[in-house]
Amino acid sequence: MSGFPPPPPPPPPPKGMPGNLPIRQTGIRIQDITPPTLIDAKAALEKLTTYGAHTIRKAPPQDPKKQQGTWARAEIVEERFAQEQILKRIKELNEGSRSVTDKKTALVATQQGQITALLDNLISSERDRAFQWSLVQLDIRQKPVSTIWKQNRRLHETVSITAYVKRAPQKDLNPIMLLQNIERNKAESMRPPPAPNSRPGPLQPRPGTEPPRPPMMPIPSSQAGADESAIPPVAPLDLRTSDPWTGM
Secondary structure (H helix, E strand, O other): OOOOOOOOOOOOOOOOOOOOOOOOOOOOOOOOOOOOOOOOHHHHHHHHOEEEEEEEEEOOOOOOOOOOOOOOOEEEEEOOOOHHHHHHHHHHHHOOOOOHHHHHHOOOHHHHHHHHHHHHHHHHHOOOOOEEEEEEEEEEEEEEEEEEEEOOEEEEEEEEEEEEEEEEEOOOOOHHHHHHHHHHHHHHHOOOOOOOOOOOOOOOOOOOOOOOOOOOOOOOHHHHOOOHHHOOOOOOOOOOOOOOOOOO
């Protein structure tokens, strides 16, 4: 018998767990089979429609000492209003007695040109040809000109023009199918990209160890049984100092 003591017994299993049973690991995943919510054309059109607000003002003249600002050169500010605020303001303007066409017609030529140029820029910058832009309302702010009177009435000048525009699907498109395609493309774009096919490279030796040697080539069977005496002997190397030409 050896002089080593026997190994200690294994520890008992945790309390409440039967012994000799493997611990199972469970994977949890969510599977949703809820049918998609049905949507009608009107609801799909409202979901696809967005609104914007752009305020136009006269730009400062390049040389204030010699020139005055005109509407031929204007600055445009895209307002960062919430959609609810824009819709509320459009509704208030629609309750007035003048339509958006009448408001635009009453402006001077350069002011009308600025609104047309704004709308043309939005149309040309649109990347999705399934949508179109249109002018829905104008909010014109004016102030009185104290030095100019006409027929006992003080004249007013336009200070700013806020153009409310709408981005909506083209009229000849089905809004339900358009909405489904957009949501499908959005879901596909959110999927993680597939892992690239990577091939394992050669094993690198650890630091301080020799690299692996190439395997030895096997001897062909035709030469395995050949007589070793047929191999010519190698002449011994003479290490004595001698002249290679005279041999002395």
